[in-house]
Amino acid sequence: MPQSNVIILTDPVSDLSLHQTGVTVLPIRGEYSRDKLMHQRIRSYITFLEIKLEKLSQVQGHITHFIFTDSDIAVIDDLGQIFEHYQDFHLALTFRNNKDQPVNSGFIAVRGTHDGILRAKFFLEKVSEVYSSRYMKASRMLGDQLALFWVVKSDASFDAKRFSKAQAFTNEIGGASVLFLPCATYNWTPSEGAGQFHGMPLDVKVVHFKGSRKRLMLEAWNYYSSSTDISDMLCLILKSGRTKYYF
Template identity: 75%
Template sequence: MKIYSGWRRLLFCLPLVFLVPHLFSVFELHQSSIVEVQTKKNYKKFDHLVLGPAAGQGLPDRLQCQGVKALNKTHFSSPSNGATSRDTISLVTVFALYNISPHSYEDDKSSNLVTVGNTSYSKGERSMAILDVFINFIQVSMPQSNVIILTDPASALSVGRNSVTVFPIQGEYSRDKLMLQRIRSYIAFLDQRLMEHSKWHGRVNHYIFTDSDVAVVDDLGPIFQNYPNFHLALTFRNNKNQPLNSGFIAVRGTNVGILRAKLFLQEVLEIYSSKFMKASRMLGDQLALAWVVKSHPSFDSKRFTRPQAFMDEIHGASVLFLPCALYNWTPPEGAGQFHGMPLDVKVVHFKGSRKRLMLESWNFFSSSYSNVSDMLCLVLKSGRTKYDF
């Protein structure tokens, strides 16, 4: 009888052995959720630049700053007109304006104003301000180049700037499909250039497709000079899941270069549409790019861990891989950021909420007392702060 009672007590206690740890886990999860909610409530984006320590202090070949004054100078190229005197370079970006009703526009003006310097921007005006600064940086660093803006034909986009062309391409430019449309627009643009190739009479126009939230701070013509055999160029970083960034794609402007680049992007589009539509709003194009490259039998992904340019044959195209640290440097999460900024950085990518920093950087650079090296110190020291864009 005693034995039976002991077994009953044991059987009664067994569920508690498993239940108590579970209750503790639920309690900890609940507490964690409360902390996370409180953190989100207390979190606020800054409406001004917040300067901190500059990463990379004391490291060779990295920008050294004292305040926003550069102690060493970045390695800038002399502006060129491309690979040869007959070559030209066009910077191409996709840009969409979203329709705003008069009523919502007034609400936008009153409740969402953001002031940068002496100028206040509504939400709709911020995108145009970023596009304008994008063009400004190009015309300083590459004054002989052209800017081409691919956009929705229904958009009322008008840019009255020298050497800037608006190129309408039919498509779906909604926010949810914009990344998908960007690849489609690139393909349509290259297809149009192939049809017009016979009219060029030996002239070569190279193309560099970029996001509109980048600042080109050095001449990109040497890419085509120093690497004469590639068809298209991509930028890479040491990131296992997203090693390739689609914010910078260079295409050699020969007939074969344009054709190979077009076929390569068509392969990316097919993979994007069949495998990554759940990520169509964000990252789908980068995941598709990585899939196309890494699925090639001879490709060695370990090369992404070393920040040196290299070439490989991918689906019939000669692809040049350029390190993001130089050609797509992003504060704060770009490759090499936590080791500072390389002295020969070419392109700074102001992703996400860093748009304010892009406008602030241009205002600082265009002031009478600033130069590119000092401006890059401003970017480097501001890179870990989230702003209101």
């Protein structure tokens, strides 16, 4: 996505001295201890949207959409088509056919209109509230996803059976129009374990290198950077094998 900019949300203490076109660092004060990190991420998203909402009220004109992702994600196709193809959503989440954690928090898209940013902020504030009241003692890597799903399923109009089919759909949740996109395309994860990874489906737009798969991310990037005849990152063949990854 050559026309996009990258903004790294981080704590004020970390020294991220980057000198790269289109990349900026935005320090946000908060609680970044390991047991509160996932909750802080949601709070940082809210702070970011508040900043953008204030700027939007001062300057009218060009609309900029936003996509929040984990740092272990690779975007391998233009995601701008999401906002063009689906016209009526405020924020987008990705889902999978998983009974306890169907909504993954690694990818959240927000339409850059005043209404889109405002309603996405209200939605995430509800998630943060649920996280604080219900899931602070959950595993440090799961609390935000459990809170997200709680907010979604608590809406009387929502039918969780829709998660069983990998098809995009829209649902009104707490006053926000939420677009649900299948993880199979917008948050795809390689299989884990020796000999299981042989490439990826051709329609994948976002790859999520979760857990021990993070070792594949650097390997894929190094291979991509060292090759001159690869036009994109589709179907890179990576080494098999499994190593334990410590968070």
